[in-house]
Amino acid sequence: MTDPLAIAKALIQRTGAARSRDLVRAGVARAQLSRLVAAGNLQRLSRGVYMLPGLASAEGQEGLQVVAERTASPRLCLLSALRQHGLTTQTPFEVWIAIGNKDRAPRIDWPPLRVVRMSEKTLEAGLEPVQVGRRHVHTTCVAKTVADCFKYRNLVGMDVAIEALRDALREGATTVDELWRYARLCRVARLMRPYLEALA
Template identity: 50%
Template sequence: MSKTKRERVLELLKETGVLRPRDLKEVGISGAYLNKLHAEGVLDRPSRGLYALADSEPSEHRTIAEVCKRVPHGVVCLLSALRYHDLTTQAPFEVWLAIDQKARLPSIDYPPMRFVRFSGEALSFGIEKHDVDGVEVHIYSAAKTVADCFKYRNKIGLDVAIEALRDCLQQRTATLDELWAAAKVCRMSNVMRPYLEAVT
């Protein structure tokens, strides 16, 4: 195995955290090098088709990085975004991902994912870019996440939405104005108003 190619692969992994075989093809290296490095014990394979440095310390949010690498057009939302923003005591076993109403549903068996379809401003509003284990991930802001939780309260529970709203204001993760703006985009102003008034 050429040392220069090996060094390039390791450099890419240090930059991006996780790699797919197709990421190597973009720089003119065969994806087979990832398998070879995995066989040598240099790389871990956290899930099928994804490779990470064996000695890297994965963060608590490694699965978010893995999912966003495989579904780059998705946006981390609802319970996973709450967890990322530290607005819930729950630790979801699935990664919640928002995708466009018309997007093809990705067929990925691992890590476990829950897809929610958004459209228009509800999809594009409040997206933040964060670095998770070297991977750029798209996650909804704390305010947008809280508004989404009220919108999907029948799926995740009203108690989770109220707890997130309370924590969001106590921790100053979002301002009242940001929460109102998100509530309007999600058409949740009337639903959230009594709870916003009660906690302020």
């Protein structure tokens, strides 16, 4: 009989996280999954999503792994996008994702999601692929993320928006032209102008 722990370890080490259906397909029975979690050999991050103990916390990617596994085409935005780009020292306890104005918000039990609704035009603009485990998710590019921070300043705080703009320019993570482009798209050009002119 094949060892269920060995099967689970091999799959999770290859993919970063595994859904229960993938583990069952690989040969681990659902009852064995429960026993592996109870024994501390597996960590259940969310309903149907498993990792090896210690692996997730070492990388700080637990929440993103679950979102990548449990939601269709997630788009990271605002604080989660800033974190991906290394433009904030904060580690948001929520995963920030953007959805369309008429889309249904995903329902998962963990991690906490902060869902931001955007128009179709701004939702699809400035997306870059990011590898999370074996999945690809999208995150807003640096310039779009900064413009979004100004647009959604009531959610993230004006201080966060200004800090993101300053750090993006100081580190050469984007250009002034790109920032203007997304500022106009997000209709915050007038708001961003004095900060851009002072920092550029």
